[in-house]
Amino acid sequence: MGRGEGSPGGDLHADATAVLGNWRPAGRDQEALRQAYLGFLAGRPDACRRSCEAGHITASALVLDATGERTLLTLHPRVGRWLQLGGHCEASDVTLAGAALREATEESGIRGLRIEPTPIHLDVHPITCSSGVPTRHFDVRFLVRAPVDAQAVRSAESVDLQWWPLDAMPSNVDDLYPMVEAALARLR
Template sequence: MSAPVRADALATLTAWRPADPGQRALREAFLGFLAARPDSCARSCEPGHLTASALVLDATGDQVLLTLHPRVGAWLQLGGHCESTDATLAGAALREATEESGIEGLTIDPVPLHVDVHPITCSLGVPTRHFDVRFLVRAPAGARETRSEESLDLRWWPLDAPPDHELDDLLAAAQIAR
């Protein structure tokens, strides 16, 4: 795995100062995991690994683009694993958002919006954890999405009326940030 993305993740999370106490506590856990595991950004790290995701808002900030994730069976933000070609965590999130949405010209706020740790059985085929760093991404005016093979469905939802409550904390953070 690319040492630059791990170094960037350490720097990005060290500099990030979330207002929410729960997010501050998770930030500390992420930093501890990054310090303990040189392979923390590689999907081969079985105890868990960092992932980068993007909450894509339309140009008005009123709509959010969500994917119906095939493994999870829920509507989620776009994102995924860091790749060896990624130099930054925000770059990985932007790459994933572009690949999964088909939208060119996305822009990303390089400051994390939210973090989350969740259990998952991903491409390793064994239970692991995703240490997900989430960024706010904006689509250009008139953007048209194209569903990728990594999604069962892809659609815009009102930011204040998502299809379920799985993303409530993340969407609340986005409403504050927009």
């Protein structure tokens, strides 16, 4: 096993369990999901690996600009929708926050991103990953702040990449609003 996949010393699974075990979300729905994630982690030592066909933990980032008024969204090539940045945990990841920050940096091209180490939101969604197998993503979402005057550079993982005002996001992102609300509550 690679580092971050259940090996001693760099145990992403242990970090995910600790992070979610210590986090106390504000709402009942998020608490129910937190408990479900903890149950999934307890039953699946491979829960953080993409190869876990029953589903796997993913890490994503709601990237806000320095003013906290805009978010960076990617037009996902397979899903065809605007989404927050993020994705699968890799063997080199040792923390969920580190995985979210790595994904945000890779997908945005922005250096100097800062991450809040405590999750802001959880979401489980069905998806067919690149392996072609239908599965579920147990997404752990973090708040990430961009430096002043950050310029995003689209990666090969995106059809488009744009800053959107929080009060004027694209029309098909209704499922992102609970995450945005959680982030704004954290900033207050």
